[in-house]
Amino acid sequence: MQMKNFPSLRLLLHDWVTLSKTQDITCEKITLDSRTVEPGSIFFAIPGLKEHGKIFMEEALSKGARAVVSDSLDENHVDILNYAEKKIPLIYIQNLKKYLGCIASRFYQHPQHTLDLIGITGTNGKTSCSHFIANALRDYGTPCGVIGTLGYGIGAHLHPLNNTTPDIFTLYHILRELHDQGARCVAMEVSSHALKQERIQGLKFKVGIFTNLTQDHLDYHGTMEDYAQCKKSLFHDYPVQSAILNIDDPHGLTWLDTIPEEIKKQAYSLHEKASSSYPLTHVQSFNSNKDGVFAAIKTPWGDGVFHSPLLGKFNLSNLLATLCVLGTYPIPLPEILHLLSQLDPVPGRMEKIGSKNQPFIIVDYAHTPDALQKTLETLRPYCQGALWCVFGCGGNRDKMKRSMMGCIAEKNADNVILTDDNPRDEDPKEIIHEILRGFKNKNNIVVEHDRRRAIFHAINCAKNEDIVLIAGKGHEHYQQLGNKKIPFNDSLEAKLALENRTT
Incomplete structure (x- = not known):
């Protein structure tokens, strides 16, 4: 991605500090990782899981960082550091972490404002759902990017990522890149780590999906209660237009009634006798073999039948979530069923x-x-x-x-x-x-x-x-x-x- 107009540091941080003309510089890159600093970068030093970013300030400056922004326990202020015969602004902002989304959005010129964001959270199924949604929308003629465990991009060739949901600056960088490549929407995995660490600040979701919740990541969360609360926060702490929840999972069934009233709600289920006070997509009957699954389904948009080469009831559940998303666009049900039947397995998933x-x-x-x-x-x-x-x-x-x-x-x-x-x-x-x-x-x-x-x-x-x-x-x-x-x-x-x- 080549940005044509780089913002000034004064513009980027004007809500929190006032910089003089002599302190102002052009920001060519913003980063939280000293290893990725290049000449012209602004290095943001915040607390990490193990260490504070401040200890990497020397490395960042040696690589050409033009300023360092860090959190502060005191009032917001600006110091000047003489380094290698240069005057380097050291900018301190209280509660800096809370403003990173705003800063990233400004730097990358608000790419999220013109993208339909589809966020998927849950223990299992995030990768399959994100790729099913992106591939189906692309097949329908709507360019859709994907961000998650397999990487990010539009189409089959993805760029690798270190985390399922990248750090907040990298995430906005990717959204800008996908926007510039012609994406109209992005299906992204939203991990519990990302929700806990507020890596999706400032994003508004056209759709939020909850797939399921089972034991994982207790090395990080400590308890299942904390893990569940992080997943649930997608629907309470971030703007979501439509929430799609798997009511076969007891958490999904319970959370539907707790989600704010202004959010449109949908439910999906594998069970023939499933019922919900919200619009429901569910299976009426199905059978499966090594060649895939055949399913008859009932949806808010009508009934239908489709065949998929995918294996397993959990993949059928992922397909139901995908169907619910496609229905919000809206795409006619016969076309949705055709799109579902064309989806291939995701690499490394069954x-x-x-x-x-x-x-x-x-x-x-x-x-x-x-x-x-x-x-x-x-x-x-x-x-x-x-x-x-x-x-x-x-x-x-x-x-x-x-x-x-x-x-x-x-x-x-x-x-x-x-x-x-x-x-x-x-x-x-x-x-x-x-x-x-x-x-x-x-x-x-x-x-x-x-x-x-x-x-x-x-x-x-x-x-x-x-x-x-x-x-x-x-x-x-x-x-x-x-x-x-x-x-x-x-x-x-x-x-x-x-x-x-x-x-």
Whole structure:
């Protein structure tokens, strides 16, 4: 993205400090990350999870930062620092974090004002929903960008991101870029971290979606109550025109009645007998097999039938959420059903690998207890032989879910292979040990820390009528050991294993 007119520092911060003409400078870039500072940048130093940005001020200045803006416990004021024969404004603003959205919006010339923003929050389903919505809208002729776990962009080629929802300056930068590329709307994942850290300040959503809430991220939130409250805040702390909630989840069912009256509300459900005092989209009947799902549905816009190549009831639930969004535009129901039938699986989400006369291989991002259980339960009816499960748990993440996932794997799979999944700074043996606590019978569990060998072992041992689920990493293209990310992809490894299969 090339911005033609850079704002002045006086214009950017005029609500909080008054800068003299000699203190004023042109702002060519704003950043919260000293590693991304370039000559002409303004570095914003705020408290982080572990450290305060102030400790990186020297690094920022050495890279050419022209000013530093930081939070202050005292009154707003401006100091001058003599650095490398230059006078650098040091600007202190009380409660700076609360104003970052306004500052970002000014710098990037308010891109959100001309975009329909569709925010999706929930434990599982955010990535699939965001891509289904973006792809369906694009197929209908409405250019739609996407921001989330797989990256950001318009179309299939996405730019990678470090976080599901990026920091607030990066987020506005991306919105500006998508706007300039012709996007009219953006489907974005809104993580609980982003809501807790107020990374979406200043954004107004045409639609907010809640998919579900199950255990995850307790290493960060501490309690399920805090985790739930963060998800709920999307509908209470931010302007949302329409709220679409999954009432199969007890949180969604309860939250519908608590959402402010001025917000339009819709509900969706997989259950034939579902009822709601709000406009409801629900399944009347469905059946599924390895070729996908066939569903008859009832909506506020009429009834219909469609077929999707996607696997699983949870994908059908994601399709219902997508349908509700498309209905708000509005798009005629027959066209919506056609668009849904054309949607392909998202990479690493119930991704099918292989062909006939081979084991049925599924690569999925399932890395929570609920997701692993639903994925295994989805695959069981299609399995004529044995159901294999290859998985591990991430290091430096919620430890409470490890034994739970072990218990789920033992109950729902015939053969389990435990392996490494981004151990990060933890001892991989200790992670596996904690997973094993969930098993009643550990005798038949295979432990293979080398994930490549684990995948090869499962596929090589599996028979043609078996199903092999490789869970946890999905789309990821790396295995993280310590601070190093080593190239690795489950789908690629599964394909190589099938090519070299000896049975």
